[in-house]
Amino acid sequence: MRITSKILALCLGLYLALSATALAADDGFSEVYTYNYDYWGELRESPNAYRAEQVIYSTTLGLETPMRKPQSLFVQGDRLYVCDTGNNRILQLVRRNGGFELERIIDAIQGTEPAGFDTPSDVFVDQDGNLYVADTNHNRVVMADKNLRFVRDYTKPSDSTFEQSLSFLPSKLVVDVAGRVYVLSTNVNKGLVKYEADGTFTGFIGANQVKYDLWDYIWKAFLSTREQRAQQVSFVPTEYENICIDSDGFIYATNTVFSEYDLMSDVAKPIRRLNGIGNDILIKNGKHPPIGDLQWVEGTLDYGPSKFKDITVLDNDIYVAVDRTRGRLFGYDSQGILLWAFGTKGNRVGAFMSAVSIEHMGTDLLVLDDDECAITLFSPTDYGNLIYRANDEYLRGQYETSADTWREVMKLNANYDPAFIGIGRALLREEKYADAMAYFKMAHDRTNYGRAYRYYRKEAAEKHIIWIALAIAALLIVPLVVQRFKRIKMEVQADERRKAAGFKS
């Protein structure tokens, strides 16, 4: 009796302990929340790099008319601008004491006609507080000073390079330090429309390249009939999805129109970094190109490649892109190596129904959901901060401290390839080649391993130069000696034979 009750108590205790651990492990998401991809393209769970700090709704801000289909966010200093597209207004929020407060509602510009906006879809604010709004259905980009007085507007170029039958529908814009305005316009497929600071149109940059294969060309040019040709789509470059500008003045653009096949071979280039003449100069040193998810589960609703709705570039050149397919955020470092990925679809805190825009404030991330009309603020966890610190230290040239920070990261996540590479790089700088090789090998980093190995080989060769020389000499001399002996032996034998013959005769 006593024994059975003891066993029962033990069972109960075990059950409680197990269910407690199960609860502790459950963060409320049915799938992995934060993860990374290893060398083999396998999804590896990782500690959370970001934590959803707060969610800002219309009610949080005390708005009389709630937000409707907001399309874009923009951050300048402490201020967050929300493009409340459905209500034809811009909300200006300011970050105070950790929270966001509504500072003003911008719904008109003084001194221009029409004064209001019609479906504004993007906003940009420069260092001096000048406001640029992509006023889509008024076919203009309007610029105002910080007191909302009209400065100038950027309208449809009258230039012949711009198809005059098309209407000018600016959807996204960025402004560089010199005041040049780059506009992404719906149904313009020649790239970004570029204006000088004074408002003159100066052409297009960064058009997507037209791709077609030889068979397509032959079919179109020679084999198809005129009726067939009329029904086919013409070879046109695709438009970008979104753009953003980094502190060096390079424009990051995302592209969502591509085939899955092109994605895997990195022809699609969903993320690009455009230089002044519109060439893609994004660095891709990782095993996998920056394309978001490498695998997705067959038969699920959100099946398919990641489609980047927006992108933002942090001050340390780390860029974060937001994926609309599965509501995930992907952070890449300046070398194009995935640092972390997190997020999911849903209406819990930290999940999105339809993420459309991303911005950063320092290392904090702000994500706008146009379905929930909510902005989620993410702050880096200790793990996320360690990754940033290690990166920054390496860029500043503090290789040893950087390696120590990477070791801290490794304690939290032993499956983290960038940590192995980070430690290896620091060791390489310290000329500890064999150790560096071991770390690079762990992370399957061939190029860095090869570099470390070359130094290692040189060192080893110099150290053992005598033995190597001796071995080579032995290889050369031994056959010579052997041959010599053979010849002597043969001569002796021939001599003996001759002698024997001589004695006989």
Added chain:
Amino acid sequence: MNAERLPVSSRSAAVPAQGWKRYFATLRYGTYVIFHPFDGFWDLSHEKRGSLAAANTFLGLFLLTYVLRLMLTNFQFISAPVQYINIYEQCASLLLPFLVLCISNWSLSTLFDGKGRFKDIYMAMCYALVPYILIQLPLVLLSHLISFDEYAYYTVLASISVIWCLGLAFVGLMEVHDYSAGKTVVFLIATIFGAMVILFLVLVFFSLLSDAVGYFVSLYREVVFRLY
């Protein structure tokens, strides 16, 4: 015209009649074949200078080389997902196509006056694998001595080994069957189609077999069910 060709025993030492000595001589003959493919493959079967034992050895070594290459090459050059690799599967995936192609070639060439017997074809194909063994085995060692920047040397040597083997296989079939080059090309293409037909027949056979077995099994079950 090839039938008139003289025996080449004057060019290299004659092969001993039997025993271990013959085995080692036929093994060593592999190195002669790869450098003198036309004479070498002719004498291989016509002058009995090759042996089945040596051919089997070469095939075994080839499989061994293939596996060692996957497992031991420095990760800079081949990063095989070792955690997923099954050696037996890898060997089977090489051995089966090899044998199916040999069988297919034999079946076709027998119909179109090829001189080679199955044994001759098999031997020629095995002897054609020798360059792969001779180059790839040292390459495994070399891969640990060179760095990623010297990838080109590695690739060149590796491609040479494969191209050499393919060339030897071509010449081997030509000599074994006493075909012209053009005819050999035609027969190579036909052989590949033949191999596909064989695979198809094997699949059909096994699916029919499993159906038949299933029929008797269900019959037995039915009987057992009714009787007890």
